Amino acid sequence: VTFIQSSMAGLNHGQLIRRLLRAVCPAFPAAVERGPAAARPVVLLGGPPSERHVARQSGFCVGLCLAAAGHEVEYVLMDRQSRFRRIGLFWALHHDGDEIEELLASPTARADAVRMGATLRDELHTGRDGATYLDAGDAVGLDEIFPADAPSAPPFVFIALHGGPGEAGTVQAALDHLGVAYNGAGPAASAVCADKYVAGETVRSASVAGVAVVPQRPITRLDLGGRDPDTIFAALAGAVAGSGAIVLKPRA
Numbered sequence: 001v002t003f004i005q006s007s008m009a010g011l012n013h014g015q016l017i018r019r020l021l022r023a024v025c026p027a028f029p030a031a032v033e034r035g036p037a038a039a040r041p042v043v044l045l046g047g048p049p050s051e052r053h054v055a056r057q058s059g060f061c062v063g064l065c066l067a068a069a070g071h072e073v074e075y076v077l078m079d080r081q082s083r084f085r086r087i088g089l090f091w092a093l094h095h096d097g098d099e100i101e102e103l104l105a106s107p108t109a110r111a112d113a114v115r116m117g118a119t120l121r122d123e124l125h126t127g128r129d130g131a132t133y134l135d136a137g138d139a140v141g142l143d144e145i146f147p148a149d150a151p152s153a154p155p156f157v158f159i160a161l162h163g164g165p166g167e168a169g170t171v172q173a174a175l176d177h178l179g180v181a182y183n184g185a186g187p188a189a190s191a192v193c194a195d196k197y198v199a200g201e202t203v204r205s206a207s208v209a210g211v212a213v214v215p216q217r218p219i220t221r222l223d224l225g226g227r228d229p230d231t232i233f234a235a236l237a238g239a240v241a242g243s244g245a246i247v248l249k250p251r252a
Helices: 002-008 013-024 052-068 097-104 107-124 129-134 170-178 187-194 196-206 229-239
Strands: 042-046 074-078 084-087 157-159
Touching: 042 052, 042 097, 052 074, 052 097, 052 157, 074 097, 084 097, 097 107, 107 129, 157 170, 170 187, 187 196
Parallel strands: 042 074, 042 157
Antiparallel strands: 074 084
16 A cells, blocks of 8 residues: 555655655665666556456566666556556556456546645655656557557567466567567467467477476367266266376366
8 A cells, every 4th residue: 555655656666665765864875777768668467367366466576676677667457358558557556457447447536546646746745757657548459559650669578467368379479560579488389388288299299308298188078078067077087087196277
């Protein structure tokens, strides 16, 4: 809560902590050296899958680490409809993607945050620049977040998405098309790794010395005789009888 309130006043984590330290130790440095504006990283967080809440946490932690290294970080939220929205630090600090989306959808909540932020900045004399932490763009396509005709070089995007299009190569392919650099594997490798069965068989076919792959068997609901839990578990028991230890996981 303290960091959310400080972001309304235009202070990020580092600036708030430095202010507190300088209050008890005036000799403490007032600022940290920042990275060049052209290298400003963008953290992509949220996403449509059930793991979007974890992705919000992962993305924000990545942003904190980048900020600690001296970078001015931008956050882009991928919503449940796979649209993208630039959000300021204030919004990224909230607990999960659903909460952020609900707040952004409420004109009253957004107006209250802007009004309270202006009051805090005046009281703490932090200046007007901090208002950018309360900014939030419209939900648009990725090509509008990173337009091809942008006057500056494309930023580096840290993909902090869990599951779905953020892991299966869809977002990676879109960023490749837009000429935007990002972390991790490309579209083809991401698509392979997102499918546990395909990934296992790919590693098996590579015949790498010292790398073993356990036997795999993909099973569908049709194989198991329908949706009734008792029927499914009975079919599973028959399918794996005599196999020893079994690991059962979703394929993707």
